[in-house]
Amino acid sequence: MKKHLLLLLCSILLISTSCRDHNDENIESKNQINFQLIGKGNFMATYATPQNTVITNSTQWNNFLNQIDGPNNHPSSGFTETNIDFNQFMVILVVDEVYPNGGHSVDIMTVDENPQNIEIDVEKLLQGNVTTVVTQPYHIVKIPKIAKPVLFN
Numbered sequence: 001m002k003k004h005l006l007l008l009l010c011s012i013l014l015i016s017t018s019c020r021d022h023n024d025e026n027i028e029s030k031n032q033i034n035f036q037l038i039g040k041g042n043f044m045a046t047y048a049t050p051q052n053t054v055i056t057n058s059t060q061w062n063n064f065l066n067q068i069d070g071p072n073n074h075p076s077s078g079f080t081e082t083n084i085d086f087n088q089f090m091v092i093l094v095v096d097e098v099y100p101n102g103g104h105s106v107d108i109m110t111v112d113e114n115p116q117n118i119e120i121d122v123e124k125l126l127q128g129n130v131t132t133v134v135t136q137p138y139h140i141v142k143i144p145k146i147a148k149p150v151l152f153n
Contacts, residue, residue: 033111033118035141038091039079042102042135046070048095050136052122052152055091056145058084064093079140089142092150094122096137103130106137117149 048068055061061084065075075082084091096106105126112119124137 029115031113033113033143033146035092035108035111035143037080038082038084038140038142039075040107040139041078042104042137043068043073043095044133044135046073047098047136048138050097051093051095052120053093054150055086055093057086061086061091084142086145088145090145092120092141092143094120094139094152096124098134098136099128100134101129101131102133102135104128104135104137106139108139108141111141111143113146113148117151118143118146120150120152122152 046068048064055064065082069075092108092111094106094108096104103126105124107123107125109121109123110119112121122139126137
């Protein structure tokens, strides 16, 4: 009887250790990707469609730049770069809704790669009501080109 009890306890320990190791593998398989800032702020007077988008080619990128190009939003004045090498990079674009007041933000917090996909963590750190100017928060970054689906959280 003692042998059976001992065997049962050993089996339970092996199973729980095996499950814990499997969970640790899932946690360890996430790889944080460093992103490079292209632009962050608020569009004013000329607005874009609210979106969470991955841009993978020059045509998509130029269409977006043309959409926001206006007297207060000229991309060359607020972006760190506009000539993206889409053979090496892809652009992560987050544009929030238009607000009747300023002080809002939309923030790409982390970009994580796991075996199945890329996860983008987006938060709104600033909640607005600071000015009476109509604004639209955006955050645009680039990451190395990776052929996996992108999920926005």
